[in-house]
Amino acid sequence: MEQKIPTMAEMAAEGKEPEILFWVGCAGSFDERAQKITRDICKILQHVGISYAVLGAEESCTGDPAKRAGNEFLFQMQAMTNIEVLNGYNVKKIVTGCPHCFNTIANEYPGLGGKYEVIHHTQLIQGLINDGKLKAEGGESFKGRRITFHDPCYLGRGNNVYEAPRAALEILDTELVEMKRCKSNGLCCGAGGGQMFKEPEPGKKDINMERMVDVLETKAQIVASACPFCMTMMSDGVKHMDKDQEIKVLDIAEITARANGL
Amino acid sequence: MIGQAIFIIILLAAVYLFGKNVAKVRRNILLGRDTNRSDDPARRWKVMAKVALGQTKMVKRPVAAIMHFFIYIGFIIINLEVLEIMIDGIFGSHRIFSKPLGSLYGLLIGSFEILAILVLVSCVVFLARRNILRLKRFSGIEMTTWPKSDANYILTIEILLMLAFLTMNAADYKLQLLHFGHYIEAGSFPVSALTGPLLPAGANALATIERVCWWFHIVGILAFLNYLPYSKHFHILLAFPNTWYSNLHKKGEFTNMASVTNEVKAMLDPSFVPEATEVSRFGAKDVTDLTWKNLMEAYTCTECGRCTSVCPANITGKLLSPRKIMMDTRDRLTEVGNNIDKHGKDYTDDKALLDNYITREELWACTTCNACVEACPVNINPLEIITEMRRYLVMEESQAPASLNNMFGNMENNGAPWKYSQADRFNWAEKS
Known part of the structure; x- marks a missing residue:
């Protein structure tokens, strides 16, 4: 990274509070593919000059996979510990790199004492585009390329966010093609509800x-997504079909960063 | 006079029996745990008006939506006619609304006839979709003999009722033209005018046909009313309260268990004194561990299979079917209710919703993607039941699949579902 990633601890030591906390998430922190997306989100934040910070090693899992798998104890332990950290830093606004973190912090933390304004990174990008702070210039051209968007369940059906990721693609002047099952009818990638961490049932x-059938039908060159779990599942699917030369799976943040030469 | 007396007895018996069975369903629903679904009534009325009355979620499948709309609107409008039939039956009158309503009466009767034809055609098409075209949505492991017969019974009864209604009208219309007896000229009969020639010409034969069809139609309706509590067709009534009590939160939000919050708070802060709460089981093993709303949903389900047809697990051949989750819940609840009737309210059998009805394999196949919840035309939430049962498996039995137990262990020890050290969490910033 060209610029140092600021942490909440450092900022607090200097007596400063950032405008927004970037909640990276476990996949964004540890998964190599997702790490790249994490850095792209930071680049976008730096590019538009928003004051932000991350928790770094103080961040811990939101507890989402535990909750969906039925382990409410573990979820609430994670949640309450995280809320203590977030409230300790007087956090007001959070952007997440993952729809699962977004859903959990936005919808399930308030009842446990963690009340913040939470947005997903695609909503951040949409907001920046609407405010004229983010354009698609100075980088790779996506003009006329066939792109399809795979709706992550916890962004789409879970929270009714369908337009933000599409707005980020529309500004690129691409040829946006929808899959047969999209938006509220979108088909899950297969990783939610704890499935990411276990073998599927027979x-x-x-x-x-199954989702690859929809992807191939669109003849898209790029499958865009906005979730690290979907990223893993879609990339594996494309590889399994031997299509990884023709079809690229990219996150909305990566596409935005590339289009702006970040 | 005898006719009137018989009619009143049948009517009272039908209403009494229906009331008794509805009370039983209500009691069964209230065996569930409490949950608050009465906040924000203004929004609830709106949801009910949109989803149940306006059938907005049916539109996703236009063919079924249009035909279902015919049957629905036919059911509601033709009920006006049933009201007249009831009054005629009690007071021995004939077409009592014809005088006070004047020319409007003709318009009404005419529209009932057209609706009756639309209902009839729709029911025939629905039967064909189930039995000849054999749409995939109407099959599946849970679609055993009874659910399939139930659907066919409903459609057949509706066809017979409409046929009786139309034949009654046709006979009446011909008798009106003959100026026979009390058959005053009333109403307009766009369908009967066409079908009339199919009936005999003799006035006495026509009067017999008219009476037989009149009795068959009204007794059929009362019998059908009493079939509802035993059938998936109960949705015509429960769809309304069920949508009124809808979950108004975002679909992604799962409930936070207050009982767990108390324990976790006590663990994190030893000085915390939890409020006294009822000690009960974590999650759901049996129907009585679910909320009354889950149980109401089980009775509301009409087994249309929209949930199952969009379930990623089911589509890819896993055992899970959200429709089966709802049907199992209802069947087990009916069993529990029957046990109470037979052996008193403290009786417990050795069975439960878990294992005897819903297997663990089904529960662990769910991706919690909310497709089933989104698809349900009456806002039923199979995912909530699956989650509650997973909670029981994990927190009461510690019976999660081994790989999920590893994930829990990682999260507990390193704050991430994978086996990475918490200290390495910020390493991504060093790479480029």
């Missing part, structure tokens, strides 16, 4: 391979 095929 069946005819894996869910991400």
